[in-house]
Amino acid sequence: MTRDDLHTRTLTDADFEQLEAVLSGAFLLEDPEVWEINRRFLEIDRVHGVFDGTELVGGAGALTRSLTLPGGWQSPVAAVTWVGTALGHRRRGILSRLMTAQLHGLHEAGAEPIAGLGASEAGIYRRFGYGVSTEWAKTTVPGKAPFRPEVDLGGDRVREVPRAEALPLITALYDRSAAHTGWMSRSAAHWEFTLVDTQAMRTGGASRLHFALHPEGYAVYRVRPGGSISAPRYQMSVVELGSTSPVGHAAVWRYLLDVDWISEVRYEKCATDDPITSLLADRRQAERSDVDALWLRLVDVDRALIARRYSAPLDVVLEIVDPRCPWNQGRWRLRVDDEGAATVTAAAERADLTIGVADLGAAFLGATRLSTLAASGLVQEHRAGAVAAASRSFLADPMPYCAVDF
Ligand SMILES: CC(=O)SCCNC(=O)CCNC(=O)[C@H](O)C(C)(C)COP(=O)(O)OP(=O)(O)OC[C@H]1O[C@@H](n2cnc3c(N)ncnc32)[C@H](O)[C@@H]1OP(=O)(O)O
Numbered sequence: 001m002t003r004d005d006l007h008t009r010t011l012t013d014a015d016f017e018q019l020e021a022v023l024s025g026a027f028l029l030e031d032p033e034v035w036e037i038n039r040r041f042l043e044i045d046r047v048h049g050v051f052d053g054t055e056l057v058g059g060a061g062a063l064t065r066s067l068t069l070p071g072g073w074q075s076p077v078a079a080v081t082w083v084g085t086a087l088g089h090r091r092r093g094i095l096s097r098l099m100t101a102q103l104h105g106l107h108e109a110g111a112e113p114i115a116g117l118g119a120s121e122a123g124i125y126r127r128f129g130y131g132v133s134t135e136w137a138k139t140t141v142p143g144k145a146p147f148r149p150e151v152d153l154g155g156d157r158v159r160e161v162p163r164a165e166a167l168p169l170i171t172a173l174y175d176r177s178a179a180h181t182g183w184m185s186r187s188a189a190h191w192e193f194t195l196v197d198t199q200a201m202r203t204g205g206a207s208r209l210h211f212a213l214h215p216e217g218y219a220v221y222r223v224r225p226g227g228s229i230s231a232p233r234y235q236m237s238v239v240e241l242g243s244t245s246p247v248g249h250a251a252v253w254r255y256l257l258d259v260d261w262i263s264e265v266r267y268e269k270c271a272t273d274d275p276i277t278s279l280l281a282d283r284r285q286a287e288r289s290d291v292d293a294l295w296l297r298l299v300d301v302d303r304a305l306i307a308r309r310y311s312a313p314l315d316v317v318l319e320i321v322d323p324r325c326p327w328n329q330g331r332w333r334l335r336v337d338d339e340g341a342a343t344v345t346a347a348a349e350r351a352d353l354t355i356g357v358a359d360l361g362a363a364f365l366g367a368t369r370l371s372t373l374a375a376s377g378l379v380q381e382h383r384a385g386a387v388a389a390a391s392r393s394f395l396a397d398p399m400p401y402c403a404v405d406f
Contacts, residue, residue: 006094008101011047011059018056019047026058026084033198040189042082048101050085050094058085058094060102063190063406067116068183070366070396071309071340078106078299079184080117081406099128103325106299113303114364116184116296118405129324130295131362134182134402137288139270143236143262145285147254148278154247158214158255166211167191170218174403176244181365182294182400194405195220195239209239212255216248217241219256226263233263240403241267250279269293272367273399294402296361301328302344304364309340311366314393316386319351320360328357336393352386355379366396 011019019042020035042061050058063079080102085094106112116133119125147153161169171191177183186194197209205225212219220239227233236256243249253276256265270276272290277283298304301320314336322328333347355370359378362368370391373379381387 005053006050006057006097008048008050008097010105011044011049013044015047015049015056016044019044019049019059022056022059022086023082023084025087027082031198031200033200034196037189037192037196038082041187041193046078047082048098048105050097052089056086057089058098059083060095060098062102062106062115063187064112065116066185067114067402068178068181069308069364070181070311070400072179072181073307073309074178074185075114075304075307076112077184078102078112078115079404079406080115083117095124096128100324103128103297103299107325107327111299113298113300113307114296114361115299116294116402119292119295122292125295125297126358128297129322129357129361130297131358131360131364132292132294132368133296133362133365134294134367134400135272135290136268136293137270137272137274137290138266138268139274139276140264140266140287141253141257141276141280142264142285143257143259145257146281147250148281151250151254151279152247153251153254154216156215156248156251158212158217158251161211161213163195163197163209163211166213166218166220167195169213170211170220170242173216173218173244174242177242180398180401181396182367182402184294184402184404186404190404190406212252214243214248214251214255216245217243217252219252221256221265223259223262227261232261234261236262236265238265238267238269240269242403246275249275253279269403269405271399271401271403273401294365294404296364298328298357298361298364299325301332301357301360302346305332305334305344306342308342308364308366310336310342310393311340311395311397312336312389312393313338314342314389316352316390317347317349318360319354320357321354322357325357350382352383353379353381353390363394365400366394367400370394
């Protein structure tokens with residue numbers, strides 16, 4: 001077959017088996033239980049597929065989600081998921097076709113003004129206009145690590161709860177954080193996807209998922225055996241830890257750290273400003289390394305930039321570089337009033353700043369500073385003071401955080 005046999009369309013239920021075969025191969029993941037969940041998790045009519053003749057050779061899904069933006073407003077976001085190209089069809093432009101179809105489709109339909117994803121590899125998505133808008137601090141803390149003596153753990157107990165009982169409590173606690181910038185909505189199937197617990201995941205004696213509940217917090221975790229009978233050294237991996245109060249947060253961490261036999265607690269999706277470091281008596285006991293979490297793409301810059309609130313008044317002309325989405329390319333005047341509300345109009349004036357759309361996506365939630373991007377040469381300033389003013393205005397507090405993977 002030649003390249004000319006390739007064509008792209010959205011899928012239907014009839015394509016599901018082919019999609020499962022392509023993506024199981026692409027993700028090197030042969031687990032039918034996961035695909036049972038994916039039937040509910042994926043919105044099949046929002047999955048684009050590339051066909052080589054009649055053979056599906058690549059797919060990319062979009063989920064209908066809401067994302068909390070600075071100011072507490074929620075925006076629809078297309079949560080891009082399960083992107084893969086069949087083994088044997090790699091580096092022939094399949095992913096490029098999928099990304100183009102998705103972005104153009106969103107724009108033409110006037111659908112979500114922003115798209116988001118979690119990247120399997122950090123080198124892939126910048127070329128498609130995605131930038132890193134939130135990070136996780138992969139954190140490891142030794143078991144039994146003491147807190148500062150004055151840390152308030154409240155009077156409520158943390159208890160282990162069976163999965164079925166825990167799920168509605170966890171989802172309710174999670175939804176109570178919906179005002180936090182970076183919070184993303186999840187469907188029931190999305191919770192199943194996040195808390196997937198198939199037999200294949202319990203290899204090497206790994207436990208089932210445990211659910212630890214506090215009235216103001218929760219943790220989902222798994223333990224893996226290690227050490228010996230006389231010196232057990234189990235490892236705990238936290239899938240998710242959420243809370244609605246500082247006391248709940250501290251109580252849940254304390255509970256996890258105090259489980260006997262645990263040599264260390266690891267939490268990959270830890271917020272970069274998680275209080276654990278300052279709860280510990282010795283902050284160096286928390287080992288952390290930052291990793292990219294939510295990558296954001298402004299599909300329509302004019303609709304996206306007015307959807308959030310800003311931290312300071314601003315009047316700036318942005319030259320936006322976006323060759324993949326030409327409707328964004330060019331100069332836009334962004335004006336922010338005293339209340340932090342924005343207007344965006346196409347501009348004829350000289351630009352104050354030049355910025356690529358991926359870097360605008362990185363700065364959009366207010367976690368990545370425009371001044372930092374400028375220092376790395378990713379934003380060019382044409383009027384003195386424009387970077388500082390825009391950087392201040394884009395900042396968000398508290399630190400944006402997205403716990404969701406997809
Ligand atoms: C949101 C998510 O689902 S993230 C998960 C992404 N999927 C996976 O990691 C599953 C395994 N990998 C795959 O299925 C494929 O290798 C994919 C999807 C990453 C790439 O698909 P391909 O069809 O081979 O990509 P395609 O040929 O369209 O390449 C487009 C561009 O991306 C680049 N690229 C592709 N894969 C990678 C990579 N892993 N790292 C860096 N660059 C990459 C190509 O070099 C090309 O660059 P160019 O525009 O400068 O020419």
